[in-house]
Amino acid sequence: MDTIRELEIIKTALEGDIIAQKNSDKLDHPAFRSWLEDSEKVLKKVSRKLYEMKARKKLLKGE
Numbered sequence: 001m002d003t004i005r006e007l008e009i010i011k012t013a014l015e016g017d018i019i020a021q022k023n024s025d026k027l028d029h030p031a032f033r034s035w036l037e038d039s040e041k042v043l044k045k046v047s048r049k050l051y052e053m054k055a056r057k058k059l060l061k062g063e
Contacts, residue, residue, distance in 0.1 A: 003053060004050065004053050004054060004057065007046055007049060007053065008050065009013040010046050011043065011046050011047055011050060014039060014042060014043040015043065015045060017039060018036065018040060018043060021035070021036045022036070023040065043057050
């Protein structure tokens with residue numbers, strides 16, 4: 001399995017987790033809210049890295 005595939009799996013898992021967190025009845029708890037915010041930050045980092053890696057791969061293939 002390559003790194004791009006691994007990042008795609010992580011991104012999908014984070015997206016599902018964030019949706020579940022937003023639908024939780026514990027959203028008003030400060031620690032839970034902090035965890036959600038951190039999850040969203042990690043998702044942005046993973047998404048950015050995935051985009052960069054896909055773009056680099058595309059450039060190297062000459063597509």
